[in-house]
Amino acid sequence: MHLTLLIPELLWPEPADQAALDQLACPTLEKLLGRARFQRQPRQALETCLAGILGTGPRSLAACRLAGESRDPGESSWYCADPVHLQFHHERIILGNAELLALQTEEVEQLLASLNRDFPDLGRFHAPHPQRWYLEAVPGLNLPPLPPPSAATGRQLGALLPEAPDLARLLNELQMLLHTHPVNRAREASRRPLVNGLWLWGGTGQAATAPGPERVWGDEPLLQGLARSSARDARPRPPHAQAWLAASKAGGNPRELILLEQLLAPALVEDGDSWKAQVADLERHWIAPLAQALGRELSRLTLLSPTAYGLLQWELGAASRWQFWKSARPLATLARQLADSPP
Incomplete structure (x- = not known):
């Protein structure tokens, strides 16, 4: 099974903000980022990213x-x-x-x-x-x-x-x-x-740029509406990764997407403390359990994030969990490196 986690603002938009970026409680996430194949595209809004994945069909x-x-x-x-x-x-x-x-x-x-x-x-x-x-x-x-x-x-x-x-x-x-x-x-x-x-x-439509997931999970109305317009299975966001794993095991869909948007609001209003707390919550309830499932219930994991640094993508396969020689990539270091080399 291939899962895409769409997580807007996974990197704090102010690379010099040590209060927000330093001492983040996300060791599993940083380990995965170090082992993943990384791609960077030009900056893209969350709404545009969703439309590119799912397409709007004949609607706006x-x-x-x-x-x-x-x-x-x-x-x-x-x-x-x-x-x-x-x-x-x-x-x-x-x-x-x-x-x-x-x-x-x-x-x-x-x-x-x-x-x-x-x-x-x-x-x-x-x-x-x-x-x-x-x-x-x-x-x-x-x-x-x-x-x-x-x-x-x-x-x-x-x-x-x-x-x-x-x-x-x-x-x-x-x-x-x-x-x-x-x-x-x-x-x-x-x-x-x-x-x-x-x-x-939002007065215009957009075609999907590639074949998208068969099933999507999330509470954002735009996500739900895009899925319905393209006849995809759309479901409410699960409370944590274990709930998703249990539900997906019964469904058997090969490609699924989950929108985890809790970092977006604190990033937009520049609330570093809330953003930092939500990163720790993502680590505990989503990233760590999915890292355990990679190579077992999960054959492939994609982390996709619209950020101030561009549209960032990390690809992980079943073998990624065994690549112990690859160093972790702290979010603070990654943000500063990306800020120094615009796309």
């Missing part, structure tokens, strides 16, 4: 993610219209993460009502989840592509926008409505981050 990324919310996108044209917090940082506007907003259902309903009232020429806004909003676009609406959230969060707004005056004007109009909205006035009074922008992305 937005329609696939909506399908993963257990909602039929039908024949409509969809964009993800995620709420964001735009903040000033060193005289620049930085795109914040929707998770920081902690939006309540009543707030979302009020904001959507205003958007649908003032922007009927765009289509209709929907929010099956407080952090994940959608625009069901009017026929013929064709917005220039914006990078997905995992590639945009924490970056300067000006560097993310294409040369598209109409899009810039639209985003400004949305910001103006949101900035003066009663919901944001109440949030400002209680010193909570403002919902002062929408990030419109």
Whole structure:
């Protein structure tokens, strides 16, 4: 059986941050990285990586993610219209993460009502989840592509926008409505981050770059929707490797993928302590048990990670577990080496 672990941000994006990178509790992971065959590709967002593995079929990324919310996108044209917090940082506007907003259902309903009232020429806004909003676009609406959230969060707004005056004007109009909205006035009074922008992305599709796995495991709606759009077996993420091994032994699928995204959120908000704790959790519940299974229940293991250093891939076969002469590769050392040699 061949398993791919898709682990975004497996390397901390700040190579000089000793507090985050030093004394990591992941000896098995570092041992595996030292024995693996390593490949490095240009930087790629998690969402783009998933689409490249599974393909979107005839749908857009937005329609696939909506399908993963257990909602039929039908024949409509969809964009993800995620709420964001735009903040000033060193005289620049930085795109914040929707998770920081902690939006309540009543707030979302009020904001959507205003958007649908003032922007009927765009289509209709929907929010099956407080952090994940959608625009069901009017026929013929064709917005220039914006990078997905995992590639945009924490970056300067000006560097993310294409040369598209109409899009810039639209985003400004949305910001103006949101900035003066009663919901944001109440949030400002209680010193909570403002919902002062929408990030419109995912309006196009993507073909798979290679034959993908037969079965995927994960809770991310985009993963679930991509799998459903390509008629793959999609299941919730198991709690640990032993649970996956027990379930896969009964299924007998030769190629499977598990999305382990718990390092992504702390990396996006630069929370080194949380990232470090999640690395230790991955080591304990996933990496160490799978290392034991390699060469037994598991014939091949791929570690795939979209990072600030590029899309990184490590391949391990059954014989890898016996290559004792190969030294471990500490994550801190690897991050510094990759930072010194851009792809």
